[in-house]
Amino acid sequence: MNLVAQFAVDHKVPCEQCPLRDCAIFRPLSDGEVDLLSDFKIGEFTVEGGSTIFSEGVRSDQLFTVLEGWGFRYKTLPDGRRQIINFILPGDFIGLQATLDAEMEHSVETLTAASLCTFPRQKLTEVFARSPRLAFDVTWLAAREERVLDEHLLSLGRRTARERAAYYLAHLFVRAEEVGLAVEGRVRFPFTQQHLADALGLSLVHTNKILRRLTYDRLIEWEHGLFRSPDFGALAELGGYDMEDRQERPLL
Amino acid sequence: MNLVAQFAVDHKVPCEQCPLRDCAIFRPLSDGEVDLLSDFKIGEFTVEGGSTIFSEGVRSDQLFTVLEGWGFRYKTLPDGRRQIINFILPGDFIGLQATLDAEMEHSVETLTAASLCTFPRQKLTEVFARSPRLAFDVTWLAAREERVLDEHLLSLGRRTARERAAYYLAHLFVRAEEVGLAVEGRVRFPFTQQHLADALGLSLVHTNKILRRLTYDRLIEWEHGLFRSPDFGALAELGGYDMEDRQERPLL
DNA sequence: CGTTCTATTGAATAACGTCAAGGACGGTGG
DNA sequence: CCACCGTCCTTGACGTTATTCAATAGAACG
Structure with a gap:
């Protein structure tokens, strides 16, 4: 570090x-x-x-x-x-x-x-003081972040490990896609399974087993850092990920 | 309802x-x-x-x-x-x-x-538009809420059930105390163990067992809705609750 | 006093964590 | 080119934690 x-x-x-x-x-x-x-x-x-x-x-x-x-x-x-x-x-x-x-x-x-x-x-x-509109944007961003955390909290508290992983991968994929990081439906995930485990609140071993099973079930592919979902609809469904219309958001 | x-x-x-x-x-x-x-x-x-x-x-x-x-x-x-x-x-x-x-x-x-x-x-x-200061207060509140959720996320993801319960009870107690809801070190908690279980991400049964043990260990008392901790320091210690100086906050 | 929540407890089961051991891969230096 | 390392991934075996099921006891409320 x-x-x-x-x-x-x-x-x-x-x-x-x-x-x-x-x-x-x-x-x-x-x-x-x-x-x-x-x-x-x-x-x-x-x-x-x-x-x-x-x-x-x-x-x-x-x-x-x-x-x-x-x-x-x-x-x-x-x-x-x-x-x-x-x-x-x-x-x-x-x-x-x-x-x-x-x-x-x-x-x-x-x-x-x-x-x-x-x-x-x-x-x-x-x-x-100078721009109420930008001030509002800052607040909006904070509130949006809070909504994301709410959903993550729901995951950690009430979703099974499998659902949780599905939700989170779908969530990350969409976020990356939004800012143009997806190429032909693939996104480079620059983190390790240990990082994902620490995000999901699971052990590394269990995270690995769940990823293997999601792969076996053809819901995800994640090799050499490159991620895609062969059936994003099913992945989102499993995770309870809401594919709401992505609304415009501020950029500061 | x-x-x-x-x-x-x-x-x-x-x-x-x-x-x-x-x-x-x-x-x-x-x-x-x-x-x-x-x-x-x-x-x-x-x-x-x-x-x-x-x-x-x-x-x-x-x-x-x-x-x-x-x-x-x-x-x-x-x-x-x-x-x-x-x-x-x-x-x-x-x-x-x-x-x-x-x-x-x-x-x-x-x-x-x-x-x-x-x-x-x-x-x-x-x-x-009319008060940048109040606008800032709104943002401040949103950011504060986010910090609370961060800590809760840490609890759900990485603390054991026992630590989690200790943290949360300490947290709730202090919040109630801040707004004058504590009388002689006691606070009325108007929720059931089911509510607490749903906050901690645990089952009702397991929550009950953990509460019983915390009671047996003389870290908490919670009867007829009235809560107190015979040893708040130990409770906070167990839960990893940071008794930071409570800073002033806005009220809208 | 029944009725209805709520709390409590034990037993069986499922989910998840820990331990341990390899395997795959890329990088580095000889 | 190849041996050596370090990091990350993978898998099985086993232990612990938490859930579910089931049953009972207490309180609260008319």
Whole structure:
């Protein structure tokens, strides 16, 4: 694990040129909003896979939007047990969970090389003052994240291991697809079965057995990091994954 | 279960007289903020225990602040399995999880008679426009809720049933205490073991056995609905509950 | 006092975790 | 090119945890 002590600003691409904005899923911004966001933004930087972005118990003065790469957000118990709260994909806004002056209560680590857009936490109040619309977007994102956690909580509490795995894989697949990470129905999952186990709240061994069975039942394929589902409908059905219409969402 | 089809406005107490504001845990508002909030508020109403406030799959035009009473927020699977996401206590702001025009993805039901402060969802954007500070408070509450869910997720995924129960009971006790519901170290828990089981992701039988053991080990007492812990430190320790300094929080 | 929730307990069963041992694969250095 | 390693994946055997089934006892409520 590689601790990023200081986030150097590599360069600064104007927000209006942000490649993510081309994804249909993201709400278009007005010129004024983009200007404000550009102003809010400090810069970008790139880290390699395995870098720690946030660390439990440490304060962070920055917020990030992920431009590229995968990561995950997690908490650990003193004896080392780890729970992955969720995976982080391009377009995700991270760091909001902590208050302005409080310590992070979770850690974030990258799975692949990643590039992040940086915002100073202190200026968030200024953004709220200058653009109610962007303020609303921030709130909207927080509420959306909460809905995702609700569903995950339902999984961990009440779904069987098999249903849980099916739900989560369907969920991850769709999230990746939304931001253009799917090629011919395939997505590269840059995490190991141990990561998935830690997200599902299962042991590594049991996770493996369930994945093998889902593979045998032709619900998933996951080899050499490349994932696809031969029958996504059945996978979603098994997991109780709701293929709701993906609504437009903000991008900060 | 008693479905509340329409929320009649019983009366409207000015926000500046809100009894909850006396609790030390809540951040004081400026006069201007209170005025705006009063303006935002439609009124109050009272429901009996067992009433459904929100229903999964149904749109709601209102947001609520709980003035008095207990409730819980939950999701269910088609076959009836239920997961309680969290309990709702006085001072909690509910309904934010859904977007302006989307269906609720969870239900909320009262456990006791409750009185709720009502706000029209549509006017939320106006509040954002008129008071960045209140907007920030809304966001802050959403982020805080997320942190609570993170911790609960860690519980369900990685804590043993015993640790989980200890954590959750400690958590509930402190929450109740914060809003003045504790009398001589005792809190009335208005829910059944089935509710607790559904929150912990355990079966009723197993929950009961664990509670009996916690009682035998003199970590908790819970009789006739009245809860206390003879050794809160040990309970918190077992559950890994962090007795962080309770920071001030907004009240809407 | 019946009736209806709720709590409690034991026994049988299923789900999941732990332990242990290989196997596949890619990278590295000789 | 090949031996050596480290990481990740896979599988079987076995132990533990939690669920389900079933039955009874207590409380709460008219």
